[in-house]
Amino acid sequence: VGARASAIGIVGRMTLLLVGGLVAGIAAALVVRPLWERRDRTVLAGIVATTAAIVLLGPTLAIEVSETLRFVRLELADAGVPRNVDPPLSEQLVDAVRQELAAGERWAVVTPTGYCQEDELAYQWLAFRLHPAPPGCAAPDVTVYAGVRPPGDAVVVRQVTDGAVAR
Amino acid sequence: LRAAVALVITVVVPTMVGMRWFGGDAVTRLGFGGLVGIVLAGVGAMIAGLLGVPAAPISGPIAGLVIGGLIGPRVRLDVGRLPPLADEHRRLLLLVLVIGVALALLALARPVAGWDGWAIWSLKAKAFAATGGFAGPVFTDPVYAYAHADYPPLLSAVQGALYRLAGSTDAGWPLQVHLVWWWACGVLALTGFARRRGTAALLLLLSWAVAPHLVRQVISGYADVPMAMLLLCGAALLSQMSPARWAPAALLLAGAGLTKNEGLLLALAVVAAVAVWHPERRRAAAGAAAATVVVFAPWAAFVWLGEISNDVVAGLTAQPPVALDILARLPVAFAAVLREVVWAPRWGFLVLACSIVLVWAGARARGLLVAALAGLMLFVAIYAITPRDFDWHVEGSIDRVVTAPLGLLALAAACSVGRGLPSRTGSTAVPSPPPAREGSVGT
Numbered sequence: 001v002g003a004r005a006s007a008i009g010i011v012g013r014m015t016l017l018l019v020g021g022l023v024a025g026i027a028a029a030l031v032v033r034p035l036w037e038r039r040d041r042t043v044l045a046g047i048v049a050t051t052a053a054i055v056l057l058g059p060t061l062a063i064e065v066s067e068t069l070r071f072v073r074l075e076l077a078d079a080g081v082p083r084n085v086d087p088p089l090s091e092q093l094v095d096a097v098r099q100e101l102a103a104g105e106r107w108a109v110v111t112p113t114g115y116c117q118e119d120e121l122a123y124q125w126l127a128f129r130l131h132p133a134p135p136g137c138a139a140p141d142v143t144v145y146a147g148v149r150p151p152g153d154a155v156v157v158r159q160v161t162d163g164a165v166a167r
Numbered sequence: 168l169r170a171a172v173a174l175v176i177t178v179v180v181p182t183m184v185g186m187r188w189f190g191g192d193a194v195t196r197l198g199f200g201g202l203v204g205i206v207l208a209g210v211g212a213m214i215a216g217l218l219g220v221p222a223a224p225i226s227g228p229i230a231g232l233v234i235g236g237l238i239g240p241r242v243r244l245d246v247g248r249l250p251p252l253a254d255e256h257r258r259l260l261l262l263v264l265v266i267g268v269a270l271a272l273l274a275l276a277r278p279v280a281g282w283d284g285w286a287i288w289s290l291k292a293k294a295f296a297a298t299g300g301f302a303g304p305v306f307t308d309p310v311y312a313y314a315h316a317d318y319p320p321l322l323s324a325v326q327g328a329l330y331r332l333a334g335s336t337d338a339g340w341p342l343q344v345h346l347v348w349w350w351a352c353g354v355l356a357l358t359g360f361a362r363r364r365g366t367a368a369l370l371l372l373l374s375w376a377v378a379p380h381l382v383r384q385v386i387s388g389y390a391d392v393p394m395a396m397l398l399l400c401g402a403a404l405l406s407q408m409s410p411a412r413w414a415p416a417a418l419l420l421a422g423a424g425l426t427k428n429e430g431l432l433l434a435l436a437v438v439a440a441v442a443v444w445h446p447e448r449r450r451a452a453a454g455a456a457a458a459t460v461v462v463f464a465p466w467a468a469f470v471w472l473g474e475i476s477n478d479v480v481a482g483l484t485a486q487p488p489v490a491l492d493i494l495a496r497l498p499v500a501f502a503a504v505l506r507e508v509v510w511a512p513r514w515g516f517l518v519l520a521c522s523i524v525l526v527w528a529g530a531r532a533r534g535l536l537v538a539a540l541a542g543l544m545l546f547v548a549i550y551a552i553t554p555r556d557f558d559w560h561v562e563g564s565i566d567r568v569v570t571a572p573l574g575l576l577a578l579a580a581a582c583s584v585g586r587g588l589p590s591r592t593g594s595t596a597v598p599s600p601p602p603a604r605e606g607s608v609g610t
Contacts, residue, residue, distance in 0.1 A: 031258045035366065042524045042584045046370025049520030053374040055263065056512055060379035061269060062385060067280070068273050077338050079278035079289075124286045124313055127583075131293045132303075133338070135310045 007120050011080055016066060018058040024058020079128050081121070088122035089146045090161065096158040097144050100165045106136025109144045122146065173332035174341045178348050179326070181208045184232045187239030188415045193248035198355025199246065202400055203415055205325055205349060206422030207235035207472055210462055212324035212426070213321060216300045216464050221252075223299040242414035244404065251361055256362060259373060259572055263358070266377055267351050274343035274386050284388020285339070287314050288322050293336045295320070311388065317470045317477045319463070322427040338527035344384055348500045350385045351577070352525045353396030357578075360403050364585030371520060371584075380513050381570055394426035394433075395571035399578055405455055406445060407582060413451035417458035423571075424459045425466065428477070432545055434459050437538040444534035446511030479496035482554025493551050500550035503561045504543055507569055514573050521580035532582035535575055542572030 028051045035047050071080055074087055081087050088111060101107060109126050113119035116137035126144070127135050143154065146163040150156055154166035173495045174255045181204025189196040211231020213222035220230075222327050252260075279285040291314060294305035299610045306316040329345055354376045361368040375381065384392045401419030408416070420438065424431035435456060442452035469475075530536045546568050 027262060031262045034255050034258070035370075038366070039366065041310035042367040043370065045520040045523040045527075046367045047375065049516050050259070050370045050377075050454070052511075052516035053378050056379045056516075057266070057377055057382060060383055061266075064273055064383065068276050070503075071278055072276055072278070076278045077340070078336075079285040079339065080278045082282060084534050120313075121282075127311065128285045128290050128293070131290065131305070131367050132297050134304045134308060136290075 022058070022061070022129030024025035024055050024061075027058075028054040079125055080123070085121070088119065088125055089144065090160065092160040093144065093146060093163045093165075094126070096160050096163075097126075097142060097165050098130065098165075099160055100128065100142050102141075103131045105141035106134055106139070107142045107144060108135065108137045108140035109146060110148050111146045112148055125127060128167045170335065170338055170341045173234055173334075173343055174331055176332060177208070177329050179600070180249040181205050181228075181232060182352075184236045184239065184429060186419075186525070187236055188243060189246050190243050192359065192413055194355055195246045195249065195359030195552045198352045198357070199400055199404070199415065199419075200542040201348070201352030202234070202356065202397055202422070204232065206321070206353070206397065206418055206425075207231045208328065209321040209325040209348055209422065210425065210473055211235075212295070212321050212328050214465055216295060216320075216324065217469050217540050218301055219302075221299070222331075224296050224324075224328045227502045228328045236444045238414075242412065244408055244412035246359070246408070246417045247363065249359060253366075255366060256369060259369065260358060263354060263356035263373065263377060266382070267347065267354070270350070270382065270386055272349045273287035274341050274347045277343050277386060279341035279342055280339075281384075281387030281389050283452050287318065287343060288390055289326060289339065289388055290314050291316075291318075291320065291323035292330055292342070295323055296330035296336060306475065307473065315478065317428075317446060317475045318390075319425045319431070319466055320428060325438070327471060342388065342471070345352065346388065347384055349393045349396060353392075353400060354358055356400045357403065358382040359406070361581050364581060367524065367584040371517075371524065371577050374476035374517050375522065375574050378514065378517060380566060384567060384570065389567060390427050391567040391570050395574045397426060398430060398433055398571050400422035401434065402441075402535060402538065402575060403582075405437065405448065405451060406532060410448045413454045414458075416451065417455035420455050420463035423457040424463050429545065429568060430461055430571070431459065433542050433575075436541045437535070437575070438546070440534040440538040440541065444537065457477035479553060479555070483552060485517050486554060488552050488554070490506065496551040496557065497547065499557070500547045500561070502570065503565060504549060506559055507565050508573060513566065514569065517573060521576050524580040525583055528580075528583045530579065530583055533578045535582060539572050539575035540574060543569065546572075
């Protein structure tokens with residue numbers, strides 16, 4: 001199932017790139033065609049560069065449209081995540097920890113990758129999302145467990161489907 | 168709704184003030200003026216933040232814009248009149264408009280997308296908006312060390328004002344749209360500038376401005392394109408327009424220096440190259456250099472007094488590189504930069520076209536060409552001495568950092584064709600419009 005989904009993803013992506021390139025190619029042709037009559041080499045060099053830029057821009061914009069739709073689907077309004085990478089925490093979990101943090105309190109995050117900076121993306125992403133509450137991995141007031149079961153001695157104060165907030 | 172109003176205010180008001188710095192046709196004034204307004208607002212915000220002025224994210228930009236609005240008419244630069252819009256130019260500009268609208272629509276639905284966009288620039292904008300200054304934990308607490316507190320604050324200061332006006336830091340789209348506006352101002356200014364020089368110049372600058380790798384950065388939240396736009400527009404004014412009216416160029420170059428650390432080095436490289444290769448512009452270049460240093464000085468003092476370290480400098484200080492290691496790395500770093508700029512899907516098409524133009528028409532804008540090459544060599548040198556892991560450093564940044572030097576290359580090529588280039592000894596003021604269809608570009 002995974003291989004089939006991956007194949008569909010690759011085909012979809014290739015189609016997206018081709019359509020983007022095709023549309024951009026047509027646009028480039030319409031725009032630069034009148035200039036081809038020029039005999040000046042500097043203009044011709046410029047035409048080649050502009051045509052290449054526009055044709056390559058088509059697939060690039062197609063990818064960005066796809067990325068933007070992914071952000072919308074994931075309900076990411078504040079910070080994005082790298083391509084092909086899932087958000088380190090669900091919006092539910094981000095909301096839960098925001099509600100739990102009091103003014104002046106510090107937090108730490110635990111994910112399957114590790115504790116705090118060991119998971120660079122989760123740490124920095126959450127630091128941005130939770131600002132002004134700073135990280136405090138040495139002595140956190142609140143610890144977020146994302147995709148990880150809290151230890152037995154942790155006092156879980158909020159629980160969502162993909163994680164928990166503990167004190 | 169409040170975010171939308173904040174966005175409109177931060178776009179319209181600085182642009183109206185910035186346009187007071189320019190005379191001539193409205194479109195070019197709009198482009199250059201928009202960028203000047205952003206720099207005025209950002210510098211005002213930075214200084215107010217550093218001085219601890221109450222409500223600095225709001226009061227600072229207002230003060231900067233009021234002062235800038237008063238100074239503007241005294242230092243006004245006339246950018247001249249645009250030639251009638253030829254059909255071929257109309258098609259090109261229409262396509263750029265379509266690209267701009269597409270980017271704006273995408274930006275409306277996007278968070279701050281790029282990792283460094285939110286981890287560095289927008290994080291500091293949030294901190295500035297929240298605390299009204301640069302003394303909060305994001306700038307001082309080691310837990311935020313990854314955010315590079317020493318990086319210049321112009322982009323974060325402008326974004327902080329936007330966050331504060333919007334009354335919320337939970338949505339990235341106003342910042343994204345603002346960055347598209349920033350790009351659009353640069354495109355308007357550069358296309359207005361290029362249209363006076365003819366079709367070849369317009370094509371070269373457009374192929375840089377709509378290069379896929381540049382456009383992607385526009386909606387990622389990075390500071391590289393904003394810095395490049397300020398740098399190119401400042402360089403275009405400094406090297407081509409009336410040397411007697413150098414203040415707008417100086418402000419734009421100072422803005423580039425206050426947007427990224429390498430922006431400071433590139434701005435000074437432009438100034439030095441113009442001073443050496445255009446003797447009649449030495450006074451203007453000296454003014455631009457002084458403005459760049461003066462505008463950067465408060466931030467440099469803050470970084471120095473606050474003992475905020477730059478990770479590259481700190482690494483080099485802790486473990487000075489051995490000369491032999493640097494020599495061994497130089498060819499590798501050079502090859503990495505060369506690969507990046509000649510790789511066709513990224514920048515190869517632009518570099519090829521610029522090379523052809525420079526060979527065929529002659530590198531008449533030598534100052535800009537030297538600045539472009541110096542910019543590329545600067546990154547070769549940085550990669551050669553970097554204390555960070557070499558591969559990690561190169562892979563994580565090379566695609567973005569070459570944007571500005573390659574923009575200077577495109578500008579150098581564009582300034583080598585068409586009319587209006589001042590001689591080494593002469594002092595052409597405002598470039599005159601080229602004929603509607605130039606048949607002998609470069610002569």
